Amino acid sequence: MRGQAYDPQEEKTASMERPLFTAQDKMTLLIVDDAPDNLALISNLLAGIFRCRVATSGPKALEIATGPQPPDLILLDVAMPEMNGYEVCRKLKEHPRSRDIPVIFLTAMDGEDDEAEGFRAGGIDYITKPVSKAVLIARVHAHLTIARSKNYLAHKNELLETMVAERTKQLTTMQDVIILAMASLAEARDNDTSAHVQRIQHYARALAVALRSNPDYASRISDETVELIYKTSPLHDIGKVGVPDSILFKAGRLTVDEFAEMKKHSSFGGQTLMEVERQLVVPESFVRMAHEIAMYHHERWDGSGYPLGLAGENIPLSARIVALADAYDALTRTRMYKSPCSPTEARAAVERERGRQFDPAVVDAFLVAENTFYEIAASFVDAAEGTATHTDPRQRLLAQ
Numbered sequence: 001m002r003g004q005a006y007d008p009q010e011e012k013t014a015s016m017e018r019p020l021f022t023a024q025d026k027m028t029l030l031i032v033d034d035a036p037d038n039l040a041l042i043s044n045l046l047a048g049i050f051r052c053r054v055a056t057s058g059p060k061a062l063e064i065a066t067g068p069q070p071p072d073l074i075l076l077d078v079a080m081p082e083m084n085g086y087e088v089c090r091k092l093k094e095h096p097r098s099r100d101i102p103v104i105f106l107t108a109m110d111g112e113d114d115e116a117e118g119f120r121a122g123g124i125d126y127i128t129k130p131v132s133k134a135v136l137i138a139r140v141h142a143h144l145t146i147a148r149s150k151n152y153l154a155h156k157n158e159l160l161e162t163m164v165a166e167r168t169k170q171l172t173t174m175q176d177v178i179i180l181a182m183a184s185l186a187e188a189r190d191n192d193t194s195a196h197v198q199r200i201q202h203y204a205r206a207l208a209v210a211l212r213s214n215p216d217y218a219s220r221i222s223d224e225t226v227e228l229i230y231k232t233s234p235l236h237d238i239g240k241v242g243v244p245d246s247i248l249f250k251a252g253r254l255t256v257d258e259f260a261e262m263k264k265h266s267s268f269g270g271q272t273l274m275e276v277e278r279q280l281v282v283p284e285s286f287v288r289m290a291h292e293i294a295m296y297h298h299e300r301w302d303g304s305g306y307p308l309g310l311a312g313e314n315i316p317l318s319a320r321i322v323a324l325a326d327a328y329d330a331l332t333r334t335r336m337y338k339s340p341c342s343p344t345e346a347r348a349a350v351e352r353e354r355g356r357q358f359d360p361a362v363v364d365a366f367l368v369a370e371n372t373f374y375e376i377a378a379s380f381v382d383a384a385e386g387t388a389t390h391t392d393p394r395q396r397l398l399a400q
Helices: 036-046 058-065 085-094 112-121 133-187 196-211 223-242 256-279 285-296 317-332 343-352 360-368 370-379 393-399
Strands: 028-032 051-055 073-076 103-107 125-128
Touching (some): 028 058, 085 103, 223 256, 343 360, 360 370
16 A cells, blocks of 8 residues: 555656657646655656646545546545545546546555456556556556547537537528428419418428327327428428419419319429439438428318329328318418408318318317417418407407
């Protein structure tokens, strides 16, 4: 326990007097030993190369190591009163401020069991006394280099993660802006629907969230799915850019041929988005869902919809959700070809189409989320309808 820490016969002054760290790099060691002579000897060996602090007990060492200026490495004796080195090391590794500080045991206890216990306690090295200056400095230097490299890599990884997160956020924002821009391009051709895409987004999200309360759908609708439906639903009518103005802006009832031409917008939008996905090196889930919504949101649960006449579960869930959101918005808003329905009339119309136009489960979700629909309708008002007031959303819709 009180053996000398330095064997002069192993001294190699010429090679070891050169500093291994520059003045700017000089790092701090905490030397822990209850014997003042050992503290003085070890400090003298390392002085000039490292900054040295000392502690004569385990509690004092813990205080320094967890304080505002922790050391870069700790040289720790084992056999000390009050708290031995193993206990000190374990407590160091338990504390968040000191757990990453390398600990080298420097002790006269040279048994294999002693050494093994040191490593179990969390030490990174175990040096027995007497030790030469050359060996001590070399091993301290090696572990400081490893620790510094580890910290550097951790910092770099943290920096890279921050950069990746920021870039991902930028790309996500860009993606959202592009989606809304594309949707607005289609909707801009219809001056009566300026807030339509925002309402569809929020209606679709409200339906998806409400649908999660259905045990048959809970496992199929993750947070990511809800977010994807919200982000991609504005593209449901992207194919309208291909509809002739004479049909899109017609105030009266469409002829059979005109309606057949109008129905092509779902295929045009779906196929356009399918081609986008095909050109991507890595398939993107948001493009795939946007394609499903644009292509199939006019399909009907009973199979009488278009463009393919799909029925039931064969219609993608995202399209079934947007189908109801889109229909509700059409029912409750003024259009050049119709007057708006009241909320009561709109709810009755939706319920009548349960199992016909709409998935019964989606209708049930609508009934759960109906109050949220009123709030959304009042928050996103078309320019032609004026600015939303602070009156009750239900009363606002009833007044229309």
